[in-house]
Amino acid sequence: MASPSQQRALHTVQRVQGSSFDIALIQLGDIGTDKAKNIDNARRKMDEAMQVKQPPHLLVLPECFNSPYGVDFFPEYAETIPFRPGQTQPTLHEKAVSAGSPSVDMLSRTARDHKIWLIGGSIPERDASTGKLYNTATVYNTAGDLIAVHRKLHLFDIDIPGGITFKESQTLTGGDRVTLVDTDMGRLGLGICYDLRFPEMAMIAARKGAMAMIYPGAFNTTTGPPYWEILQRARAVDNQIFVAACSPARPESGYPAYGFSMVTDPTGKVIAGAKEAPETVYACIDVETINKTRQGVPITAQRRFDAYPDVASGTSS
Numbered sequence: 001m002a003s004p005s006q007q008r009a010l011h012t013v014q015r016v017q018g019s020s021f022d023i024a025l026i027q028l029g030d031i032g033t034d035k036a037k038n039i040d041n042a043r044r045k046m047d048e049a050m051q052v053k054q055p056p057h058l059l060v061l062p063e064c065f066n067s068p069y070g071v072d073f074f075p076e077y078a079e080t081i082p083f084r085p086g087q088t089q090p091t092l093h094e095k096a097v098s099a100g101s102p103s104v105d106m107l108s109r110t111a112r113d114h115k116i117w118l119i120g121g122s123i124p125e126r127d128a129s130t131g132k133l134y135n136t137a138t139v140y141n142t143a144g145d146l147i148a149v150h151r152k153l154h155l156f157d158i159d160i161p162g163g164i165t166f167k168e169s170q171t172l173t174g175g176d177r178v179t180l181v182d183t184d185m186g187r188l189g190l191g192i193c194y195d196l197r198f199p200e201m202a203m204i205a206a207r208k209g210a211m212a213m214i215y216p217g218a219f220n221t222t223t224g225p226p227y228w229e230i231l232q233r234a235r236a237v238d239n240q241i242f243v244a245a246c247s248p249a250r251p252e253s254g255y256p257a258y259g260f261s262m263v264t265d266p267t268g269k270v271i272a273g274a275k276e277a278p279e280t281v282y283a284c285i286d287v288e289t290i291n292k293t294r295q296g297v298p299i300t301a302q303r304r305f306d307a308y309p310d311v312a313s314g315t316s317s
């Protein structure tokens with residue numbers, strides 16, 4: 001067993017490899033029961049988000065962008081995604097249509113048409129072989145290829161008397177893995193909404209070199225005010241990475257999505273954000289801010305894995 005000083009010497013300040021890039025979070029309004037309309041609306045808003053002087057490199061949509069957010073809706077709105085985690089693909093958007101996934105088709109075309117990276121929020125997914133349902137995020141490269149899939153790992157099962165009761169597990173199954181996405185800009189970690197509450201995911205992603213955690217999410221008017229921002233700032237500060245979370249806008253009826261999509265830097269500062277209304281939030285994910293933060297407060301070199309080897313297991317870089 002290495003001594004504490006030997007252990008520390010093993011862990012030098014971790015510099016993140018990658019290049020700075022611009023991100024846009026599309027806080028969609030009007031997500032209703034008409035699925036085709038939801039898909040068209042998302043496409044239109046993404047097109048609009050690209051109409052700026054300096055178009056972003058990465059677009060992000062909110063959780064459940066093609067369906068109302070509710071356990072009874074998931075079976076009806078679920079699509080089969082023509083991709084299995086672990087498969088070497090890419091799967092082209094034309095195949096997505098024949099496999100019955102109009103959302104994947106639209107997302108793939110959008111990424112390809114604008115030559116952008118795209119994290120397509122999440123959609124209810126039906127696994128073709130098991131029939132099980134998942135809350136699933138899909139990721140596309142600039143050619144429109146589907147390059148990653150994240151199935152929400154932690155299901156939103158809560159009961160706050162006088163607040164909100166929600167049980168995703170009534171119709172959904174949780175995923176089984178942490179998802180890292182390698183892009184031209186660098187490595188990103190991906191989670192969905194309730195995943196934000198579990199620090200292990202962000203910790204593992206950061207120690208494996210992720211520059212940012214991206215969370216399509218849909219907190220609500222009960223849990224949003226006390227938790228939404230502080231959780232993101234905690235994930236950012238603990239890991240000295242950027243955190244970006246994209247919510248639907250606050251609706252007039254139905255599930256009361258919180259809104260307040262935001263981007264937080266590695267010091268815990270919120271650098272861009274929306275309020276309740278539909279809006280696109282733009283920010284720069286600046287690699288040098290990560291490296292400077294780590295240089296100044298070198299917690300990445302000061303961890304005492306000798307004192308907590310169970311936490312070190314499988315997560316050190």
Ligand SMILES: NC(=O)CC(=O)C(=O)O
Pocket residue numbers: 155156192193194195197217218219220223224227
């Ligand atoms: N909707 C979620 O998955 C999570 C949420 O609203 C919360 O954690 O609060």
